[in-house]
Amino acid sequence: MYKNIAISTCFHLLIIILATLSLPFLIKKPIELPPIVSIELIQITDKTNIPFAPKAKKIIEKIKKKEERVISEQAPPKKIKKEKPDAVPLPDKKVEKVKKIEEKKQNPEKIETEIKQVSEFEKKELFDPNNIAALIDKSKENIAETTKITKKITQSQDRNIEPRGLSLNEEDALKAQIFGCWSIPLGLPYNESLLVRIKLQLKPDGTVIKSEILDHAKMNKPGQGFYKVLAESALRAIRLCQPLRVPTTGYDRWKDLQLNFDASEMLGG
């Protein structure tokens, strides 16, 4: 009798233990809803492109000047920086060009130069999973050119703050521009796939250096004559729209751009 009770108790205990371990809701406290924090929606591009108030501008310029001075005083790394690129067979000229452009523009990103003062040690501390992009560029620099570390990191951190793709505003501006330029050929068969993907290489001002139809093989397939017509209309739209309405900053992000022209929505049914 006692033996049976003991066995039964053991089994019951075992089941309770298993349930406690495997069914997490048993050990979890009831979910406490976090307090609702009211937020203000700010469009990213608006924020990043907002011109500074005159006062703020002056302050920033002052800071920048200070930074420049600081950098020039810390001369040694800069000197090496200039020498190294010649030795390394990398497209350094381009990099320099881009930087020159960025330096010319007195945009808010420049505030980030303050971070340049952060030491190696502190930088390590700055590492967090959300900041991986910074590390990537850092590693790149480590391999290619050791001297630009500080500056590069600041840039990559800039990028980290910016959205990866185009912001909604930027994308909308570009879309709206192309919508106006693209005359959809009305004779296309509406029950076929009407997607043409075009890869673009852009200049910083939005003019097209190179355009490439990604499904080029489809162009000359028998029975796909409409595809050629569609692709040509898309290319015409791009040419007509030049220079494309691209963001004023972050050229690296969008210098290669893919446009997916899809007429099925317009012509469908």
Next chain:
Amino acid sequence: MNLFRTLIIIFLFQFKAYALIEVDITRGNLNPLPIAVSPLSSDKDSLDNFEKILKKKDIGSEISIIVESNLKQTGLFNPLEKDAFLQKPEIAHLKPRFEDWALIKAQALITGKVEIIDEKLRVEFRLWDVLAAKEMLALAFTTVPTNWRRVGHILSDKIYERLTGEKGYFDTRIIYVAEEGPKTKRIKKLAIMDQDGFNLKYLTLGNELVLTPRFNPTNQMVTYLSYFRNLPRVYLLDIETGEQEVVGDFPGMTFAPRFSPDGKKIIMSFAMDGNSDIYTMDLENRVVERITNYPSIDTSPSYSPDGKHIAFNSDRSKYQQIYVMRSDGSNVKRISFGNGLYGTPVWSPRGDLIAFTKLHKGKFYIGVMRTDGSGERLLTENYYQEAPSWSPNGRVLIFYRETKTDEKGEGFSAKLWSIDLTGYNERQVLTKTDASDPSWSSLLSN
């Protein structure tokens, strides 16, 4: 730890290298494409020859006007004013200055040359993409000089095909019933003209009533309804020779004829004792076959372009609706289910749509639906309109529209109209007299 970090970095580095920003463009404008049609140039000798042979001075300009008006009436192109052209036609044909053409907002340019060589007309033309600064198409035709209007149409077809991706419909003819006189005493004659209204010819004298002429899709034969021994009968007419005959020796009335897609059969209705069914007749061996057998009015049959199915209208479900069946009469399915009465189904040459006339609340509509009856779209609404007929590329419908007679019995008219599948581009097709029952031929150059 370092290794782990390096791995992450390598992975993310790869990811970053290929992370391409993609932007989806799902909208565009449906504005007509701005196109410059430069007059076709000619040398002095050819100009003299035109005058001598055709009694017309500048055939080059005339051809360019044909092309221009053909392209304009599609609603897909916007031919630009010639006054704005900066480059002379003969120079533009050799090498256009694309900047000049882009300046006047042209996206495509047509240039050409026309001359008479050995008493034959030689027309050469090029289609240019102005923005890409390259040639898209270059062709030359040689024909007898009197054929110059057709050259204009063929040229328009080639340009249309190159720019839209589907075949054109300009080198075609339209047969219709020309009507004259007061409504109660109409004289009806069979008439044929080019799709742009030129080269009009009457095929019958107007002694007998004629109705529903239909082109054979493969050659220049026409079937229509006229009266024989006071009974409506289906006739067959060869446009080239003018020969005509009654189709089949039926004991009652035959009507609503139409050719099969291969042109070898005629499908029609035969009515007797208040019941009408669908029959086919083989034109080679004159074998008659009964397709439907139902105690209702089955009429207006139309083959699918592959010849495997037939659409027709029937009142077997009390109200007149559209049905589809196999060409042997099996597997009958009703496809129209909307409010109102549906009639005159016509299968598109592309095979994807069926055009119809709909009567609902006293208004007539011309519409299209998919072959399973889904996606019904009404393209145009009016007091009275019917009998849609497809352009050979399945993009445009031609039909006729009648106006109301006023209290004095005046004001009645019947005119041909066309509308494209978008429903926006509705145009009147100009005819010399009143007109009804149009039928569009297939491309003559095929």
